[in-house]
Amino acid sequence: MAADAIVIGAGIVGAACADELARCGLKVLIVEAGEIGGGATAAGMGHIVVMDDSEAEFALTHYSARLWEELADELPSGAEYTAAGTLWVAADDEEMAEVRRKHSFYAQRGVRTEILDAQDLEQAEPNLRKGLAGALFVPADAIVYPPRVAAFLVECACRNGARLERGRRIHNMAELANATALIVNATGASAPALSPGLDIQPRKGHLLITDRYPGFVRHQLVELGYLKSAHSIDEDSVAFNVQPRQTGQVLIGSSRQYGSSDPAIEHRMMKRMLERAALYMPSIGRLSAIRGWTGFRASTPGKLPYIGRSPRQPNVWIASGHEGLGITTSLATAKLLADQILNRQPAIPLEPYAPNG
Amino acid sequence: MTRVVIIGAGPAGLAAAAAAGRVARVTVIDDNTEAGGQIWRRTRNAWTIEHPGVETKFQARVIAATQADVTIETPDSCERLPFDKLILATGARELFLPFPGWTLPQVTGAGGLQALVKSGLNIQGKSVVVAGTGPLLLAVAAYLKSKGATIPLIAEQAPAARVNRFARSLLSHPGKLWQGARLKARLLGVPYRTDCWVESAEPGMLRLRTPGGSGSQPFDYLAIGYGLWPNTELAQLAGCRLSNGFVEVDAAQRTSIPNIYCAGEPTGIGGVDMALAEGRIAGCHATGQPTPPLPNRAFVQALTTTFALRPEVRAVATADTIVCRCEDVPLSRIQSCQGWREAKLQTRCGMGPCQGRICGPAIQTILGWPHQSIREPVFPARIESLLT
Ligand SMILES: Cc1cc2nc3c(=O)[nH]c(=O)nc-3n(C[C@H](O)[C@H](O)[C@H](O)COP(=O)(O)OP(=O)(O)OC[C@H]3O[C@@H](n4cnc5c(N)ncnc54)[C@H](O)[C@@H]3O)c2cc1C
Numbered sequence: 001m002a003a004d005a006i007v008i009g010a011g012i013v014g015a016a017c018a019d020e021l022a023r024c025g026l027k028v029l030i031v032e033a034g035e036i037g038g039g040a041t042a043a044g045m046g047h048i049v050v051m052d053d054s055e056a057e058f059a060l061t062h063y064s065a066r067l068w069e070e071l072a073d074e075l076p077s078g079a080e081y082t083a084a085g086t087l088w089v090a091a092d093d094e095e096m097a098e099v100r101r102k103h104s105f106y107a108q109r110g111v112r113t114e115i116l117d118a119q120d121l122e123q124a125e126p127n128l129r130k131g132l133a134g135a136l137f138v139p140a141d142a143i144v145y146p147p148r149v150a151a152f153l154v155e156c157a158c159r160n161g162a163r164l165e166r167g168r169r170i171h172n173m174a175e176l177a178n179a180t181a182l183i184v185n186a187t188g189a190s191a192p193a194l195s196p197g198l199d200i201q202p203r204k205g206h207l208l209i210t211d212r213y214p215g216f217v218r219h220q221l222v223e224l225g226y227l228k229s230a231h232s233i234d235e236d237s238v239a240f241n242v243q244p245r246q247t248g249q250v251l252i253g254s255s256r257q258y259g260s261s262d263p264a265i266e267h268r269m270m271k272r273m274l275e276r277a278a279l280y281m282p283s284i285g286r287l288s289a290i291r292g293w294t295g296f297r298a299s300t301p302g303k304l305p306y307i308g309r310s311p312r313q314p315n316v317w318i319a320s321g322h323e324g325l326g327i328t329t330s331l332a333t334a335k336l337l338a339d340q341i342l343n344r345q346p347a348i349p350l351e352p353y354a355p356n357g
Numbered sequence: 358m359t360r361v362v363i364i365g366a367g368p369a370g371l372a373a374a375a376a377a378g379r380v381a382r383v384t385v386i387d388d389n390t391e392a393g394g395q396i397w398r399r400t401r402n403a404w405t406i407e408h409p410g411v412e413t414k415f416q417a418r419v420i421a422a423t424q425a426d427v428t429i430e431t432p433d434s435c436e437r438l439p440f441d442k443l444i445l446a447t448g449a450r451e452l453f454l455p456f457p458g459w460t461l462p463q464v465t466g467a468g469g470l471q472a473l474v475k476s477g478l479n480i481q482g483k484s485v486v487v488a489g490t491g492p493l494l495l496a497v498a499a500y501l502k503s504k505g506a507t508i509p510l511i512a513e514q515a516p517a518a519r520v521n522r523f524a525r526s527l528l529s530h531p532g533k534l535w536q537g538a539r540l541k542a543r544l545l546g547v548p549y550r551t552d553c554w555v556e557s558a559e560p561g562m563l564r565l566r567t568p569g570g571s572g573s574q575p576f577d578y579l580a581i582g583y584g585l586w587p588n589t590e591l592a593q594l595a596g597c598r599l600s601n602g603f604v605e606v607d608a609a610q611r612t613s614i615p616n617i618y619c620a621g622e623p624t625g626i627g628g629v630d631m632a633l634a635e636g637r638i639a640g641c642h643a644t645g646q647p648t649p650p651l652p653n654r655a656f657v658q659a660l661t662t663t664f665a666l667r668p669e670v671r672a673v674a675t676a677d678t679i680v681c682r683c684e685d686v687p688l689s690r691i692q693s694c695q696g697w698r699e700a701k702l703q704t705r706c707g708m709g710p711c712q713g714r715i716c717g718p719a720i721q722t723i724l725g726w727p728h729q730s731i732r733e734p735v736f737p738a739r740i741e742s743l744l745t
């Protein structure tokens with residue numbers, strides 16, 4: 001079979017692109033060096049979250065979140081789709097002001113949110129420390145188990161005629177000497193290895209998961225300080241970010257570091273991250289931890305993913321650079337990529353996601 | 358003074374402590390409530406009185422090890438303990454091979470049932486089938502019998518010819534011969550059948566297999582053990598090299614990391630005498646004392662070849678037999694994957710609190726996939742412990 005499109009990488013982004021292209025009738029070949037969903041996709045928290053950092057980030061995450069809602073019924077149970085909602089936790093009055101700003105930002109764009117005061121928050125999450133100011137509740141945000149979703153999307157693609165080649169690493173685009181096929185570089189943080197010049201830096205993150213404690217946490221909890229720390233480019237940072245898994249486990253995040261490509265757990269970062277978690281949830285210290293791990297986000301200078309034609313490599317399309325939001329934005333990425341390949345009208349403007357370099 | 362930390366208070370760890378304690382500051386750490394490991398049951402007091410220079414920490418679990426310190430969790434505290442020399446004497450655990458019915462409450466590990474009886478389970482008048490492989494079956498059967506159980510059968514999967522050859526070879530190991538004869542005398546009257554293994558269990562009734570046929574066997578308890586699996590996790594976490602699944606050591610019991618030693622089962626399943634000898638060597642060498650000679654490993658080799666698992670035993674699990682008990686994953690779902698990592702990511706196999714400690718060896722035995730993804734904490738640990 002001569003492929004129309006070769007998707008390199010079967011992380012959640014490559015899997016979603018392969019599914020969308022195969023659905024549109026293209027003959028797709030998926031090439032994956034390791035396991036399906038075994039890269040950053042195996043590490044990510046799987047929080048489907050609408051963000052408001054910039055209009056472009058909002059547009060992409062909001063569009064994608066709606067696509068997740070549509071997909072939810074089709075997902076296998078192992079995908080653990082749960083519409084748990086997000087609580088953006090405000091520690092003080094200053095952060096409460098941010099809660100109100102976010103509330104009106106979302107309201108103006110049709111996203112329903114609720115402001116919780118200190119008492120509401122205490123009721124919603126009894127294990128948070130007392131004395132927090134309140135929170136913004138975003139009910140439609142969800143949680144998934146990303147590696148299973150990636151496998152599901154690959155299965156869908158294969159039902160539409162796609163072929164999967166596992167265990168093959170592409171070292172150079174020239175290996176794919178099929179003149180007619182278009183190539184999608186969906187290799188996450190490794191994308192620059194195949195598309196030199198692409199400005200993507202790996203950004204390491206730590207996570208830790210506990211034994212089962214059903215009900216200990218009820219929503220995805222994120223501190224509002226997150227926004228500040230997540231974007232301080234030059235410093236290592238940690239933030240309180242805790243998630244209830246469908247299994248009853250508590251998944252604890254998160255850290256952000258540049259300049260490390262070693263996957264080993266760094267005790268120092270893990271400790272900082274857990275201290276932050278214990279600051280917000282003192283009783284978390286008594287829970288039993290069963291495993292920690294790390295993963296690499298693919299970060300870009302513009303804090304937005306690259307979705308579009310490579311400016312340097314003819315026939316190559318980029319779907320990479322999703323930083324800490326690639327689970328959320330994978331489905332929209334696939335739509336926007338296919339829109340460009342097939343000259344369809346995109347649902348949101350494409351320009352902010354044009355690959356640089 | 359050299360600071361020696363010993364992990365494990367079984368025969369190897371205690372022998373190492375006795376040797377090292379003569380000239381060094383020694384701390385022995387064990388997660389049991391008393392010394393003795395799997396085999397010896399001596400009280401903590403008796404042992405510490407004999408070795409006043411040795412500090413012991415019981416109910417203390419090592420959750421992480423680096424090349425300079427270990428992290429120890431107790432029921433109400435956690436500390437990091439630095440060392441000059443570390444001796445890993447972490448022993449072995451039972452290998453559980455899943456078969457239809459292995460998750461019934463009446464089915465336990467061979468050593469596991471012995472431990473339950475030691476901690477109070479009454480088996481007086483109960484009918485206990487002992488099955489699996491290796492000399493441990495005899496020891497367990499003898500113990501259970503002494504506690505009033507009836508043993509209708511010891512089912513040994515190894516073929517008669519190999520077991521007989523092994524028994525004859527014990528003649529050249531006087532200590533072993535004595536042990537073997539003593540056990541045999543105590544077990545007089547207990548049917549010992551070779552070439553026989555458990556195919557499945559239902560409450561009250563076992564299905565047994567031999568190469569030629571099958572049969573039923575009523576039971577109250579089944580104590581089943583397919584031998585021992587070395588506890589190499591801490592050694593791996595500290596960066597020590599393994600070979601063939603065991604911690605690689607030189608003649609002085611040194612691992613590939615210069616200040617870390619390993620003695621006993623993690624270096625090869627060899628029984629008490631071997632563990633004692635290795636522990637002594639490690640304890641002496643780590644503290645600059647002359648080391649006793651290395652024992653002959655022929656016995657270890659003989660054990661391994663005699664009680665090697667037959668292919669039929671590796672295949673007793675059926676498609677819907679649960680292999681990962683933490684996450685309820687049946688064999689068929691694991692088999693549909695191409696390797697450990699895919700199985701883990703797609704089925705959650707090995708992701709539970711045991712982190713593959715039980716299903717890892719089973720899957721390696723059944724499917725040949727080595728399980729090597731060792732991470733801190735090696736045992737579930739309180740989050741506050743990770744903050745130290
Ligand atoms: C939502 C979610 C929930 C999860 N829940 C659980 C759970 O309940 N239980 C559980 O056990 N896991 C869980 N995981 C963890 C996940 O399955 C993997 O553990 C994660 O992908 C990290 O990889 P690994 O630990 O399997 O790495 P391995 O398979 O051990 O390693 C993959 C490769 O990367 C290297 N590597 C990667 N990370 C490290 C590291 N930190 N240190 C050293 N080498 C490393 C290894 O050398 C290896 O070559 C969950 C993951 C997600 C996304």
Ligand SMILES: Cc1cc2nc3c(=O)[nH]c(=O)nc-3n(C[C@H](O)[C@H](O)[C@H](O)COP(=O)(O)OP(=O)(O)OC[C@H]3O[C@@H](n4cnc5c(N)ncnc54)[C@H](O)[C@@H]3O)c2cc1C
Pocket residue numbers: 008009010011012013014015031032033034035036037038039040041042043044045046047048049168169170171186187188189190194204205206207253254294295296297298319320321322323324325326327328329
């Ligand atoms: C700690 C952490 C927490 C996160 N939390 C969230 C969250 O809550 N919500 C969210 O939306 N996002 C989250 N993310 C981000 C998300 O995990 C990633 O953005 C997303 O998984 C990226 O998917 P991908 O398919 O682009 O990359 P990957 O999953 O890394 O996939 C790339 C694939 O390409 C393959 N590959 C690479 N090079 C080659 C080659 N040369 N030849 C063949 N194959 C190759 C790799 O093997 C891999 O499978 C988190 C990330 C981290 C690290």
